[in-house]
Amino acid sequence: MIIGIDKMASYTPEFALDLTTLALARGDEPEKYTIGIGQNKQAVIPNFEDVVTMGVNAARKILTVADREQIDMVIFATESGIDNSKSAAIYAQRLLGLSSFSRTIELKQACYAGTYGLMQANDYVKAHPDKRVLVIASDIARYGIATPGEVTQGGGAIAMIVSQDPKLLAFNDDSVYMSQDVADFWRPLDRTEAIVDGHLSTDIYKEMFLTLWQRYKQNTNKTLNDFAGFAFHLPYTKMGKKALDQIIDEAHDGQRQRLLANLEASQLFSREVGNLYTGSVYLSLLSLISNSSDLLPGEQLAIFSYGSGAEAELYSVTLQKDFHQYVPADETKAMLAQRHEVTVAEYETMFNAQLHHSYGESQTAANSARKTVQFWGWRDGQRIYQ
Numbered sequence: 001m002i003i004g005i006d007k008m009a010s011y012t013p014e015f016a017l018d019l020t021t022l023a024l025a026r027g028d029e030p031e032k033y034t035i036g037i038g039q040n041k042q043a044v045i046p047n048f049e050d051v052v053t054m055g056v057n058a059a060r061k062i063l064t065v066a067d068r069e070q071i072d073m074v075i076f077a078t079e080s081g082i083d084n085s086k087s088a089a090i091y092a093q094r095l096l097g098l099s100s101f102s103r104t105i106e107l108k109q110a111c112y113a114g115t116y117g118l119m120q121a122n123d124y125v126k127a128h129p130d131k132r133v134l135v136i137a138s139d140i141a142r143y144g145i146a147t148p149g150e151v152t153q154g155g156g157a158i159a160m161i162v163s164q165d166p167k168l169l170a171f172n173d174d175s176v177y178m179s180q181d182v183a184d185f186w187r188p189l190d191r192t193e194a195i196v197d198g199h200l201s202t203d204i205y206k207e208m209f210l211t212l213w214q215r216y217k218q219n220t221n222k223t224l225n226d227f228a229g230f231a232f233h234l235p236y237t238k239m240g241k242k243a244l245d246q247i248i249d250e251a252h253d254g255q256r257q258r259l260l261a262n263l264e265a266s267q268l269f270s271r272e273v274g275n276l277y278t279g280s281v282y283l284s285l286l287s288l289i290s291n292s293s294d295l296l297p298g299e300q301l302a303i304f305s306y307g308s309g310a311e312a313e314l315y316s317v318t319l320q321k322d323f324h325q326y327v328p329a330d331e332t333k334a335m336l337a338q339r340h341e342v343t344v345a346e347y348e349t350m351f352n353a354q355l356h357h358s359y360g361e362s363q364t365a366a367n368s369a370r371k372t373v374q375f376w377g378w379r380d381g382q383r384i385y386q
């Protein structure tokens with residue numbers, strides 16, 4: 001049985017901040033942000049968006065009536081959850097009109113949890129071939145105003161449906177993975193911004209990629225020449241290059257150029273949005289299949305997922321026969337192009353306008369003119385969505 005990603009879609013809010021403008025405001029050289037770190041813009045999250053609204057707005061782009069009948073599991077991966085008890089997947093199930101006879105669960109392990117969700121979905125469909133699983137990876141990367149991590153903020157969601165006979169990508173069931181207790185990035189329960197040692201995180205990421213690449217080669221007998229491209233978790237786009245540079249000399253000449261060109265294709269969407277934490281590696285995958293000019297059905301892509309703390313997984317997928325037809329490339333590009341650019345002052349106002357406190361009644365800047373699902377505010381300690 002062939003199982004994999006049948007459909008995928010992305011969502012990011014309607015506001016973006018140009019990072020050259022941010023660099024100038026922070027007294028940094030713009031090239032540090034655009035070249036050294038590799039980011040052009042970042043998503044700015046208004047207070048009527050959160051992981052639930054973004055995840056639901058991504059999933060609404062792909063769900064059909066038939067999907068709604070066959071989906072009986074919703075896996076919601078996030079590290080910016082909105083409740084310490086109730087899962088974001090339950091809100092998503094209602095807002096998406098999915099069956100009550102569903103399993104709904106939220107997963108957490110930093111930026112890695114979306115991959116775990118996909119692997120669970122793969123196992124579930126193996127056991128229940130007529131079922132489809134909705135996997136959502138949704139996050140807000142929030143480090144704080146004028147912190148070193150600020151340039152790598154962002155946010156958005158990826159929604160994927162896992163099924164048998166997928167239209168986009170088949171799982172090759174060749175995962176290698178590892179976990180190690182490291183203090184590179186975490187967010188205590190009483191904080192809304194992450195604590196991060198970005199340089200340590202970069203080192204652990206590179207180390208885990210190299211370790212897993214050696215293990216993957218041993219297990220599968222594959223080499224770098226077997227892959228048309230790589231999708232990396234991209235906390236910032238330069239990270240993917242730092243990882244791939246460690247092994248690129250294992251490829252023959254033409255292959256090296258192809259992998260580097262496809263790495264650039266995989267970075268394009270992240271350059272515009274910033275870090276999506278759990279969704280980041282899948283935005284990179286979406287970017288690769290949307291922007292590469294030379295991918296062919298039957299070719300393999302490698303996917304490297306990393307979550308601080310730290311856990312990583314490397315696996316591969318195979319491009320399906322008519323995958324080009326089903327990649328939402330134009331729609332994703334249009335969504336990014338249509339965003340409103342905000343000033344640094346507007347971004348700072350939005351950053352500080354989040355409604356984290358559940359006591360009392362409060363209202364966000366949600367507006368009924370929007371067709372998307374929004375977070376309207378707090379009532380009786382409950383988050384109100386519609």
Ligand code: COA
Pocket residue numbers: 029031032033035036037111148149150151152185196197198199201202235236238306307308
């Ligand atoms: N032109 C071009 N490149 C420049 C430059 C300029 N004018 N000025 C600096 N650079 C380069 C540096 O050489 C460096 O490149 P390198 O990494 O290839 O050596 C890069 O820009 C970043 O500079 P650095 O001084 O290391 O930046 P920083 O100390 O401000 O930290 C991050 C950058 C990415 C580490 C920081 O933003 C961060 O911690 N982000 C959070 C990321 C994270 O860890 N997320 C979670 C883990 S998945």
